[in-house]
Amino acid sequence: xxxxxxxxxxxxxxxxxxxxxxxxxxxxxxxxxxxxxxxxxxxxxxxxxxxxxxxxx
Ligand SMILES: [Zn+2]
Numbered sequence: 001x002x003x004x005x006x007x008x009x010x011x012x013x014x015x016x017x018x019x020x021x022x023x024x025x026x027x028x029x030x031x032x033x034x035x036x037x038x039x040x041x042x043x044x045x046x047x048x049x050x051x052x053x054x055x056x057x
Pocket of ligand 1: 029
């Protein structure tokens, strides 16, 4: 993955785990990984909150 990013010339940190954004769906409770600012729940297609709402666990 780092190699692919190098190829397209994007800056990238060493730790990719910190780049993932998680949101918990208010409708079904599923946790989703938000990519490209796509705040949509994968399982139920509901809109996800744009503010952080995932507590520990
Ligand atoms: Zn959902």
